[in-house]
Every structure is written in C-alpha cells, then in structure tokens.
Amino acid sequence: MPSLTPLHETYCKWDRSPPSQADVLEGMAQLVSTPLNGVVQDLLNTLQREVLLDIFGLSKNKARKLQTRPYIEKFNQFGFSTLQNYGHYLLAPGLRKIIERFPRLHNRPMTPTMTMLVSILNGLLGDYLLSTHNPLALPAALYDHYGSLQQGDLAGRVVIFVHGLCMNHLDWSHRHHGGIGEKLLAQRDNNTMLYLHYNTGRRISANGHTFANILEDLVKHNPRITSIDLIGHSMGGLVCRSALFYGKQNIYQWFHMTENLVCLGSPHHGAVLERLGFALQDKIGRFPIIKLISHIMNIRSNGILDLRYGSVRDDDWEHNTARIGQLDDNRKPAPLPSHINTYLVAGTLEFENRQNRPLEIMGDYLVSVKSALGEHPNPRYQLKLPESHKAVFHGLNHLDIQYHASVAEQIVKWFYPHHSELAPEQICRYMINLENMAGIVET
Structure with missing residues (x-):
C-alpha cells in the first residue's frame, strides 16, 4: 500500500476560515489514517525498548540488537500496518461517507460540543495538527x-x-x-x-x-x-x-x-503541574513505570511546554537542543x-x-x-x-x-474608577429611600 499523507487525500482545507462540521469529520479521518510515523511510531518503538530493558532485564546493546532482528521488525511492521489499515480502510471511509451523504455539513459551523472537543484536541496536539495540515488545526x-x-x-x-x-x-x-x-x-x-x-x-x-x-x-x-x-x-x-x-x-x-x-x-x-511533570521525568525517570509515562508525556504540545516557566518570546525556546526544553529557567x-x-x-x-x-x-x-x-x-x-x-x-x-x-x-x-462604588441594585434602593424621605418631609 502506498504511503499517504493528508495532502494526498481527496479533501484538504487550505483557507484560514474556522472548521465546519465537514472539516471536523475530514480532520478525524485524516487523523486515523495518517501513517504511523514520527512521534507515534517513535513512541511505540521506545515503549517496546523500555519493556525489553526494564521488564526482561536486557542491556541496551542487546535490546537494540533484538529490535533490529528481521522477525522483530516484521512483527512491528505487522502491528503498525494493522493499526494503519483499521483507520485507513474502516474509520476514515466511514467518516467521509457521512460528508458525501450530507454535503450541507460544509456550510454548517461547529456546534458548541464540537467546538469544545476540537479546542481540547488542539491544546493537546495542535502543533502536530498544524504540521500535517489537518483541518482540525484551528486558525485564530x-x-x-x-x-x-x-x-x-x-x-x-x-x-x-x-x-x-x-x-x-x-x-x-x-x-x-x-x-x-x-x-x-x-x-x-x-x-x-x-x-x-x-x-x-x-x-x-x-x-x-x-x-x-x-x-x-x-x-x-x-x-x-x-x-x-x-x-x-x-x-x-x-x-x-x-x-x-x-x-x-x-x-x-x-x-x-x-x-x-x-x-x-x-x-x-x-x-506548578508542568514543572512537576518535567521534574518527575528528569529526576526519577530511571524507574520503569515512570519511563513509560514520561515517553507518553513527551507527546504534549509545544503550548503546554511553554507553560513550564511562562515563556512568551521566540528566543525562550528556539535554541533549545531538545523540544521539551530544560528544567532550568532560561x-x-x-x-x-x-x-x-x-x-x-x-x-x-x-x-x-x-x-x-x-x-x-x-x-x-x-x-x-x-x-x-x-x-x-x-x-x-x-x-x-x-x-x-x-x-x-x-x-x-x-x-x-x-x-x-x-x-x-x-x-x-x-x-471605571470614577463610577459610583454602589452596585445598580444599591443605587435603586438609595433612590427609593430618598423618595420616601421626601414624602415624609412633605407630610
């Protein structure tokens, strides 16, 4: 099967308008059918290596040799292909059938629930969505x-x-x-x-x-x-x-x-939580379960990484040797x-x-x-x-x-520092009291 990327798909969103309901479905289709490369495939390989090191007790050299053996590579490729085919041949076509069946979805804005879910997904994976030209990537x-x-x-x-x-x-x-x-x-x-x-x-x-x-x-x-x-x-x-x-x-x-x-x-x-998460990775990452968790945490978006010290300038991160940055505040x-x-x-x-x-x-x-x-x-x-x-x-x-x-x-x-300190309901009560007092005086 030829390797496909989102840019080769039948539908790709190029303008900077907010996603429509059709865009959301297409974006999900691209997400489940994009080849398992980059971060995801590296993560799966890394998790496998950590299991060999910490659970089976192999040395780094032996674990590396084992992972490069033909039958292990074939096993990994079979696993990757199975995940890939499931998304490519089942989930993605199903989502695109919905778009074909209901063309009006192209003109319908996201519902509040869709907006919430897409916003959460952008917070977690927004940089990845943008780099793969996925329609789910929100424009400002x-x-x-x-x-x-x-x-x-x-x-x-x-x-x-x-x-x-x-x-x-x-x-x-x-x-x-x-x-x-x-x-x-x-x-x-x-x-x-x-x-x-x-x-x-x-x-x-x-x-x-x-x-x-x-x-x-x-x-x-x-x-x-x-x-x-x-x-x-x-x-x-x-x-x-x-x-x-x-x-x-x-x-x-x-x-x-x-x-x-x-x-x-x-x-x-x-x-506090972003720094604590990074410190756990840095200080106690030698423990097997922490290692596994830390590799998963490394997928977090660039926006989340910037929250570690509140970075607001390009030169806070563009010269870092690693994407996840450093523990020190620089x-x-x-x-x-x-x-x-x-x-x-x-x-x-x-x-x-x-x-x-x-x-x-x-x-x-x-x-x-x-x-x-x-x-x-x-x-x-x-x-x-x-x-x-x-x-x-x-x-x-x-x-x-x-x-x-x-x-x-x-x-x-x-x-509005020069406005009255009284709330509107307090002003109303004050005016009523003045009227009552005026009535008493007249009487």
Missing part, C-alpha cells in the same frame, strides 16, 4: 459577544478576551454568572466585546505574533476604534503579553491604542509596557484568614498565587505593579476566576 479568529464571527465596522472602545489552554471563545460565561463581558456591556460606554479563538497547542510566542497581526489588521480596517482593552485567562494572558511584546517591536498602531491589560490566573512564572524577560494599565488576578482554593500551606502553593489548583501576581525572587522576572493593580480571590479555582461575578465587579472598578 475573532468572534462577537454572541458567538458569531466578527463582521462589520467597529468603533469606540473594544475589549478583546483571550481564552486559555484547551478552551474556546464560548467559555467566558457560565449558567450561574453572566460573565465579564456582560458586566462591561452594562456600563454603556460604547463597548464592543470580541473573543479570540485560537490553537492553544502552538508556541505561545507564535500565537503572540498571530494575535498582534490580527489586532493590527483590525484597527486598520476599523479606523473609528478609539481604544483597546485585553483580558486574558491563564495561557491567554501570556498570549496577550507576547502580542504586546511583538506589537512594540513591530511599531504596530494597535499597541499605542491599548489602554488596559487584565490577566486572570495567568502563569507568568510557570504552572527565559528572557518580557517587561510590561509602561503606558498600559496592567491588572493581575489570582485565585486560591484556600479561604480568607484560613492559611493552608499546600493550598497556597497550588493556588487555584493550576497556577500559584505568586505566579499569577507576577512575583518572583529574581528581579529581572518580576512584574512590578502597585498592590492596587492586583487582586486575590479566595475560594475560587482556575476556571471560576474566568467568569465569576466578583471578578467581573473588580474589573469594572479598575476600568
């Missing part, structure tokens, strides 16, 4: 507040939300909370809410370049935009910082129009622009006035409080901000801070 695109692709002219103040790893543009609201966008729209300040959807498996700096270019294109096509605010959750905050770093380098117009940056639970100095500083009001939000599982050391380290269960607030023992990495530009929310986890009402209220106070 802006959506409006109602979930549709941004179209039409824009004017006035524009707020742009950037989601985190494996998430999407629909994750900014919750059934119990209207979300930050709703709260800002209620201020009636000629606001426009836009939401970026992007491939979180790419390098953070690569997404930073893309986002910077999207913003420049946006202001050039909409000259009536007066200002821009950026709100990023988790990885999204790092993408915003990367876009600002390269926007300044490229002397982009939008850079000077940006007034506010809010980072919600962003790992400015890395995520990233380059990316200072915050001085003309922008930057605000940092951290969540913590511990409740106020009840200190718990393990919870303090874990923070919101993914990002520590110190990392989210840009605090670092090395001065060159510190994000030096006044305490009034930081906020810690007790009892909120990593997802809660993306849409919780108390976080939304804090952002409104930062963006």
